[in-house]
Amino acid sequence: MSSFDENDAFEGASLSARAMAALRPEADYLNELNPAQREAVELLDGPILMLAGAGTGKTKALTTRIAHLLNTGRARPNEILAVTFTNKAAREMKERVGRLLGQPAEGMPWLGTFHSICVKLLRRHAELAGLKSNFTILDTDDQLRLLKQLVQAANIDDKRWPARMLAGIIDDWKNRALTPDKVPTADAGAYNNKGVELYAQYQTRLRELNAVDFGDLLLHMVTIFQTHPDVLEQYQRWFRYILVDEYQDTNIAQYLWLRLLAGGHKNICCVGDDDQSIYGWRGAEVGNILRFEKDFPGAHVVRLEQNYRSTPHILAAASNVIRGNESRLGKELWTDKPEGEKVRLIGHWDGEEEARWIGEEIEAMTGGTRGMRPFGLGEIGILVRTTNQIEAFADRFMSIGLPYQIIGPRDDDKLERRDAHAYLKVVASRDNDLALERILNTPKRGLGDKARQAIQQCARSNGLSLFEGARLSVETKLLKGKGAAELPKLITDLDRWAGIASRQEVPLRELAEMVLDESGYTEMWQNAKTPDAISRLENLKSLMERLEKYETLVEYLEYLELRDANDAADSSQKVTIMTLHAAKGLEFPAVFLPGWEDGLFPSQRSMDESGLKGLEEERRLAYVGITRAEEVCTISFAANRRVFGQWQNAMPSRFIDELPEDHVEVLTPPGLYGGGQMSAGIEARAAQANVYNSPGWKRMQARQGQYGMSQPRESRNTVIDATAVASFTLGERVFHQKFGYGGVVGIEGDKVEVEFDKAGTKKVVAQYLSAKDDVPF
DNA sequence: TGCGGTGAATTTTTT
DNA sequence: ATTCACCGCA
DSSP states (O other), X not given: OOOOOHHHHHTTHHHHHHHHHHOOOHHHHHXXXXXXXXXXXXXXXXXXXXXXOTTSOHHHHHHHHHHHHHHTTSOOGGGEEEEESSHHHHHHHHHHHHHHHTSOOTTOTTEEEHHHHHHHHHHHTGXXXXXXXXXXXXXXXXXXXXXXHHHHHTTOOTTTSOHHHHHHXXXXXXXXXXXXXXXXXXXXXXXXXXXXXHHHHHHHHHHHTTEEOHHHHHHHHHHXXXXXXXHHHHHHHHOOEEEESSGGGOOHHHHHHHHHHHTTTOOEEEEEOGXXXXXXXXXXXXXXXXXXXXXXXXXXXXXXXXXXXSXXXXXXXXXXXHTXXXXXXXXXXXXXXXXXXOEEXXXXXXXXXXXXXXXXXXXXXXXXXXXXXXXXXXXXXXXXXXXXXXXXXXXXXXXHTOOEEEEOSOGGGSHHHHHHHHHHHHHHOTTOHHHHHHHTTSSOOSOOHHHHHHHHHHHHHTTOOHHHHHHHHHHTTOOOHHHHHHHHHHHHHHHHHHHHHHTTOSOHHXXXXXXXXXXXXXXXXXXXXXXXXXXXXXXXXXXXXXXXXXXXXXXHHHHHHHXXXXXXXXXXXOEEEEEHHHHTTOOEEEEEEOOOBTBBTTBHHHHHHHHHHHHHHHHHHHHHHHTTEEEEEEEEEEEEEEETTEEEEOOBOXXXXXXXXXXXXXXXXXXXXXXXXXXXXXXXXXXXXXXXOOHHHHHHHIIIIITOOOOOXXXXXXXXXXXXXXXXXXXXXXXXTTTEEEEEEEEETTEEEEEETTTEEEEEEGGGXXXXXXXXX
């Protein structure tokens, strides 16, 4: 039976001694807390739920609690289990605990994300899950590739039942801590009745590959704890105190994991905010936090409601929006900050206009010509609902030379990086089947589907890894055609690179360049005709630069696995653009919230798929967005927006109707046509509020222009919507998404007859045409 | 196997 | 619009 390594027991112990000596006097840090925070820190024993609203000093309370646990001698640093969701949060917490202790908190080995802690635990108990302790962790790509093979083997029509769907179903089961044998009969019909069976096969395959996916990290540990009480007890005793951040985002597996670990002493402190639960679509269960008092009878509930971040107007707006949600534990944020600016609201003609206005507004705000203090670019954040909204701002800011940074999908997540990493993984360990599979035919080597299956078959029947199977299949002349010539070369190359790597003959960067060049991978992109090839090569280049920071390949791959250095946003003088999800936990003196239109925000899909629950989650997202702002919060919407290449008109978000008018200032867009109507519109809304209170009515008003959209200030390629059909004239040049350019030859109601240059004469709905008077004949 | 054409899908994504 | 997957052909 495995037990704690000696190392663990001592890890942290040495710091403990040093830290103790350096600790600040107790009263010192406790006096810096408000009464609620202090209660949350001082109630050390038993279950406690800290309901911490946005900006109420939750991290401060949490870190002080850890310091207090150490200071009072309740636990040594390595006896505290502190769980976060992101590496960033873990890092910040470590840093702040260290600051409180006056020592770096490196001695807290169990402060980390759910996943990193589970990796640690699972490596130690891998055999109990049928794994070896050096198991690999699949990324989403590997997972999908594996599933596709299983789906194919099961003769399932991938068209009607995409493997992606199966991946989603399995993820969902894992989030609910369901192993294949525990999937309820209600779910038996999933994926054309084959879901459970394929899930079981998938788990078997993973075990054969000595691999796990992200969901498994939690699932395996929960299973181990459930089936090996002795192991569980060990950890129950070891982790004397448990702290959990962002509890509202835990899924069922995480919840069970925590409940098992806290089962003995019940010294568990969960911190969260039900109003900021925005990951329901990923399996998070708000119910976990709503149920806390039932799960842990006698639990203390502490509410942190004093907000140190935002002005009263901003808080009032946020509170009024979130009030629309039914299932809440209920909190009311307050602040003693001075009143400040009202929340600002503005409507625009279209998305481009919105981006243009925000760019200009930022320039005005940084120049201090808005009657406010001048803001630094680094103090401004733009928070959008979907990633594709980011582009409009990036484009606009690029062209006016406004410095910006995007926090979004990381470079490491891009295709070319994952390919490059797969190469490096295979070089480090040629028996990494999944990585090898990825690069086998990238670039094209004539080793496609057929060849791969043959090699896999060969490997499996001989009990070999894919790589050794490939070696054998060369010897037995298994393959024909191009692949037969290319495979031996690939094998000898990999052997050679692996040798160079293990002997550390050349610096890591040089090794990587050698691998990517000689394998033909770099060349593949150099020859690629697609426009993104250049950025992909750039991305590879910056990868090479990063590699210079590492001595050995193994060292780099370890770093990669932990992915700790979440290329944090530099806090320099740049406007930050990101999604609302990415913004959780952040704050900015000035925040822009564009794109508040029904369908986009709240997202149509969210509402379609999850109904009221979905809408409430979107509303929480709105709440998160508003509460990111410290001083100025500017919300905007556009009447027209291009969605998936099609122009669509939209109504202002229903959340806009939920903003309290007393705390909102409606801005008038600049330009000739927009003037004045905006404020008239909101006056009218105020007057009619009691009679016509339905969102629909209000939005209808908005649609009729009473919000006062600004018109486009210059002739652009705006699509003419149905109301503007008259603007087409005979002979006018137009553009159609599908048929290209043409000239108008007839008009009938909302249909326009167009003689297209390439596609002949067709009658099309005016809505799909755009004026193209700037295109020469 | 590899291409070029066609059609369908397209949020959010801490690990 | 853009990407991705699939189909049919060389």
